[in-house]
Structure formats: structure tokens, C-alpha cells
């Protein structure tokens with residue numbers, strides 16, 4: 001279970017926090033810690049973790065192992081929190097794009113900066129035998145952060161149009177094949193993804209790239225997982241779950257139109273079907289955990305910059321306290337990113353996409369020692385490596401899907417990311 005823990009890692013940890021001046025959370029990426037994990041929630045709440053005091057695979061049951069033997073010497077500060085990015089599928093072999101970033105996991109950071117309500121805290125978590133040095137090291141780490149240059153404010157270099165390689169034709173054909181399988185009764189829905197890339201004029205800093213996403217989409221959760229000299233980062237519209245006490249909030253998000261055509265979504269039978277499959281699957285996944293399922297409701301709309309999606313919030317009360325990672329595992333992958341039935345869709349998308357998904361469409365999460373948790377689905381992102389950025393994006397395929405339209409939808413999703421990087425920095 002302890003995927004990346006080196007042998008001999010101390011079991012007991014100590015942790016202390018210090019209030020520091022607030023700063024743009026993206027700036028912390030410039031420290032270059034490995035790994036760096038960022039979870040920037042709307043309303044100015046953010047968590048950025050640097051380095052690892054513990055690093056687990058993120059399996060159901062790992063939550064307790066994160067906090068085991070951890071002495072918190074600063075109970076007045078926000079609680080210790082873990083951050084993670086999990087792969088779309090377990091055990092996948094990374095290709096050149098994802099090497100270094102994989103296998104992801106859930107990290108209890110050595111240094112963690114939490115910001116909320118206009119205040120910021122730096123938390124340091126170390127092996128218990130270093131407890132004597134904890135406060136001195138905390139002060140050193142705070143000084144290092146205070147001295148950071150504003151890397152997030154650097155203008156982004158320019159870039160040419162999206163390079164789609166030979167993929168677009170192949171994607172349309174894959175959609176055709178998926179529709180044929182669906183009509184043959186092999187499955188109900190499959191989500192197919194494809195990659196396209198850009199090349200910046202010179203290598204941008206991940207801090208500046210993430211900052212532009214924050215400025216463009218402050219209502220989205222912005223995330224980053226940096227490792228091996230690369231960054232996987234994005235601004236996602238989709239929540240997998242939020243857990244506060246026994247209140248569980250999740251949602252179905254599927255069915256897409258350009259924002260200007262949002263009104264068409266409710267009348268489109270194919271989009272309604274694509275969405276309903278996700279609603280049913282999410283309800284089925286949480287049913288064993290909750291006291292009662294909420295009444296079925298008519299989907300609403302979620303608008304992001306440039307796109308609109310059918311959206312159904314789903315809230316329920318848990319029967320008993322639950323391990324957040326077990327819930328994440330119960331929900332992932334929803335048919336918003338995989339399909340139905342799950343196994344058949346996962347096998348078909350692997351065959352038709354022909355390249356690993358890596359961390360794309362996997363859960364990105366924040367878990368806190370007070371039991372609260374927030375997990376989102378890693379969509380609308382890019383792998384940043386030097387001057388190159390590669391953007392995976394997918395579309396839900398059901399009976400009635402058309403190859404060219406689905407291709408256009410994946411392009412629109414990629415452009416919703418690129419648009420942020422084209423804007424002039426505020």
C-alpha cells in the first residue's frame with residue numbers, strides 16, 4: 001500500500017504551523033519542491049504542499065494511515081492536510097508524456113501552505129526525532145517563502161495554434177467505432193479522449209501558467225502536480241466529492257455546448273441521455289453509503305469560460321463516518337470520464353485511444369485531518385514540459401454521437417484552457 005515510501009521511513013511525525021503573510025499560492029510552485037501539489041479552491045481557499053513526509057497510493061483505507069502517529073503541535077492552525085493526484089487507472093505504464101509525473105498518489109506534505117479568509121499558515125511536518133528543530137526549520141522555511149520572487153506574475157510567452165498531429169481523423173473514426181459497439185449492445189456510453197499540444201516561444205514557469213488559469217477561471221478548482229521537472233495542471237469544472245462531517249456532496253457533469261449555445265442543451269436528447277447515465281451511476285455508487293438518496297431533479301447548467309455543461313448536484317447524508325479515499329474509489333471513474341458499464345468502457349477507451357491517460361481524468365484531492373475532503377476530476381489541464389504543453393480532452397459518446405461534432409467538442413475543451421494563456425496578465 002505504501003507505494004513510494006522508502007524503507008525505514010519513520011512512523012512517528014510531528015507537525016507545527018506558523019502564520020505567514022498571504023501570497024499568491026501559485027508562487028509556491030517556483031520553489032521547485034518534488035513533488036509539489038496544489039489545490040486552489042474557489043473563494044480564496046488554497047492548499048499547496050511541497051515535499052513528502054508520507055506518500056501513499058491513495059487506496060481506500062489510506063486516509064487513516066496518513067494521520068497515524070502524527071503529533072500536531074499547532075492545533076490552533078488549520079489542520080494537517082494531504083494532497084494528491086491519482087491516475088485514471090491503476091498500474092498503467094507511463095509513456096514519454098507522463099513519465100516523471102506518474103504514478104501520482106496522496107502526499108502528506110513536508111511543507112504545506114494553507115490560505116483561507118485572507119490569512120495564510122505554513123505547516124512543517126517532520127519525523128518525530130527532529131521535533132527539537134521543528135520551530136527553527138519552520139522559521140527558515142517561512143523566510144525562504146518570503147524571499148520568493150513573484151514568478152506567477154511573469155508574462156507568458158506566446159504560442160502558435162494547437163498542433164493536432166495526425167490525431168483528428170483517427171478520433172472521428174474511433175467515435176464511429178464506439179457508436180457501432182454501442183448499437184451492438186456492448187455498452188451504453190464511453191468517453192473518448194485525445195491529445196493536442198502547443199509549443200511556447202520559450203519555457204514558461206508553471207507558476208505563471210497556473211496563475212493565468214486562476215485569473216481566467218476563479219470559480220473552478222485549479223490544481224497542479226509537479227514532479228520530475230514537469231507539471232500537470234488545470235482548472236476543472238467537475239467535483240468528484242466534497243465531504244464535511246457526514247454531508248456528502250457530489251454531482252453529475254456531462255453534456256456540453258459552447259457557452260453561447262447553452263440553451264440548446266436541455267432540448268438535446270443525446271446530451272440528456274449522456275448526462276442521465278452519469279446521474280444514475282453516481283447515485284448507484286453512493287447508495288450503499290448514504291441514509292437516503294435525494295429526489296431526482298432536472299439538470300441545471302454549469303457555465304465555465306466558453307463552455308456550458310448539464311449539471312446535477314447530488315447531496316446526501318452518510319450513514320456513518322466514512323474514509324474519504326474509500327468514497328473516492330467508490331465514485332471513480334464515473335461515466336463522465338469513462339463510460340457504462342465501467343469495465344467495458346475502460347477496455348474500449350484504452351483500445352481506441354491507444355495511449356495512456358496518466359493523471360488526466362483521475363481524482364485530484366485535498367484531505368484534512370479533521371475528516372473533511374474535496375476531490376475533483378482532473379480535466380481541462382495540460383502537461384507542461386519545458387516549452388511544450390500537451391492537453392488531453394475527451395467527450396462522452398452515446399448512440400447518436402457524431403465523430404466531427406465530438407472532435408469539435410474536444411477542441412473547444414482544449415481551447416477553454418488555451419484561452420486563459422492568451423489573455424494579457426492583469
Ligand SMILES: C=C(O[C@H]1C=CC=C(C(=O)O)[C@@H]1O)C(=O)O
Nearest residue numbers: 254255256336379393394395396
Ligand atoms: C471528459 C471531459 O469532460 C467531461 C466533463 C464534462 C462534460 C463532458 C462531456 O460532455 O462529454 C465530459 O463528460 C474533458 O473535459 O476532457
